[in-house]
Amino acid sequence: MIDTLELLAKEKIFSPDEIALKSALWKSEGQKIVFTNGVFDLLHIGHLSYLMKAASLGTKLIIGVNSDISVKRLKGENRPINAEYSRLLMLASLFYVSGVIVFGEDTPLALIKQVKPDVLVKGADYSIDTIVGAKEVLADGGEVQTIEFVDGYSSTKLIAKINTKNE
Numbered sequence: 218m219i220d221t222l223e224l225l226a227k228e229k230i231f232s233p234d235e236i237a238l239k240s241a242l243w244k245s246e247g248q249k250i251v252f253t254n255g256v257f258d259l260l261h262i263g264h265l266s267y268l269m270k271a272a273s274l275g276t277k278l279i280i281g282v283n284s285d286i287s288v289k290r291l292k293g294e295n296r297p298i299n300a301e302y303s304r305l306l307m308l309a310s311l312f313y314v315s316g317v318i319v320f321g322e323d324t325p326l327a328l329i330k331q332v333k334p335d336v337l338v339k340g341a342d343y344s345i346d347t348i349v350g351a352k353e354v355l356a357d358g359g360e361v362q363t364i365e366f367v368d369g370y371s372s373t374k375l376i377a378k379i380n381t382k383n384e
């Protein structure tokens with residue numbers, strides 16, 4: 218049984234070219250594609266609340282996940298704690314997630330242009346005008362949404378908590 222479940226999760230891990238085709242197929246079937254992106258290093262309930270709300274904005278949730286190298290450039294040499302495959306598989310294991318893709322650039326702009334989502338989502342720690350891809354998605358007739366923040370939860374906070382307990 219575990220093999221089947223793990224296979225089902227792994228089948229949601231796509232390359233950018235694969236997800237571009239998948240997204241076009243889903244849209245041709247009348248599906249509403251929601252896209253978001255992030256590091257998702259130490260998964261926490263802020264992420265889960267955010268991703269569930271993102272998924273509820275359409276019928277297929279696709280997540281762009283920063284590669285390890287990309288994370289190091291963005292968040293420092295000591296990050297991520299969880300390597301990219303772990304982060305991908307954890308997100309792919311969520312029943313309301315339809316696809317996960319790793320991207321190595323500093324931003325997901327190229328991936329967003331390939332996916333052409335109906336809805337682009339980020340947490341409310343971003344404003345619409347700072348969301349990468351917002352201009353392109355809006356120009357394509359799509360929507361851009363921010364989702365309220367669950368205060369007190371971040372990967373950084375979890376890391377600090379672990380470090381404090383280990384002092």
Ligand SMILES: Nc1ncnc2c1ncn2[C@@H]1O[C@H](COP(=O)(O)OP(=O)(O)OP(=O)(O)O)[C@@H](O)[C@H]1O
Pocket residue numbers: 253254255256257258262263264266267292338339340341342343364365366367368369370371372373374
């Ligand atoms: N507490 C939260 N409530 C709602 N959304 C969140 C929360 N934390 C992160 N997000 C959203 O999840 C996505 C991924 O964010 P990210 O991986 O940077 O999370 P993080 O926990 O803030 O990580 P870090 O502490 O390393 O910055 C982003 O769109 C962000 O807006």
Ligand SMILES: O=P(O)(O)O[C@@H]1O[C@H]([C@H](O)CO)[C@@H](O)[C@H](O)[C@@H]1O
Pocket residue numbers: 254255256257283291322323324325339343347348349
């Ligand atoms: O997990 P984070 O730090 O919220 O994710 C970043 O989001 C950036 C965002 O899309 C900017 O609008 C993105 O450029 C960056 O690569 C991370 O994914």
